[in-house]
Amino acid sequence: MVKNIRILWIFYVKLLIPAVLFSLLMNIPLGFTTVNFGLCFLLFLPVFHYLIYELRLKEEYSFFANFGFSRLFLWIFTFSLSVIINIFTKLI
Template sequence: MKQLTILWIFYKKLIIPSVLFSLLFSLLSPFKVETFGLSFLLLLPMLHYFIYEVRLKNEYLFYYHFGFSKLFLWGFTLSFSLIVKTIMAFV
């Protein structure tokens, strides 16, 4: 349970802006669910890079102490964005 809380702290900074910007992009273009999925697929890793690689580099150490490596966090980000894109393709 503690590790899920730590992951939520990490992804709270990524998921909320990704969903909002994806909705904005999909509303600016002719609204399609596929557009939302594609923009989410592109935005989530991009926000991960800018927030945690450029702006908050030292926070990786905090998550490492709880057992989450940088590679795991990147893999989870990419997997989650791909899963959302796949689900949106079938909706």
């Protein structure tokens, strides 16, 4: 279990840092609110997943597949993570 969390952390640290930074930067002209941040994050996390892992680092999918994480699972987890964070920011 801990190994799977570490592997997912390796995957998502490359996505979360730019997604959070770009969401914060996009929030500045929109007027910073948690709702705006959640909407920006909902947009940017899947976009960065596509840019980083589909265009730039395609070969890293095989690394995660060796640990049992398919490409489809990673995409579904990315979308659900972005939706969960969007819902969470609306509740705050």
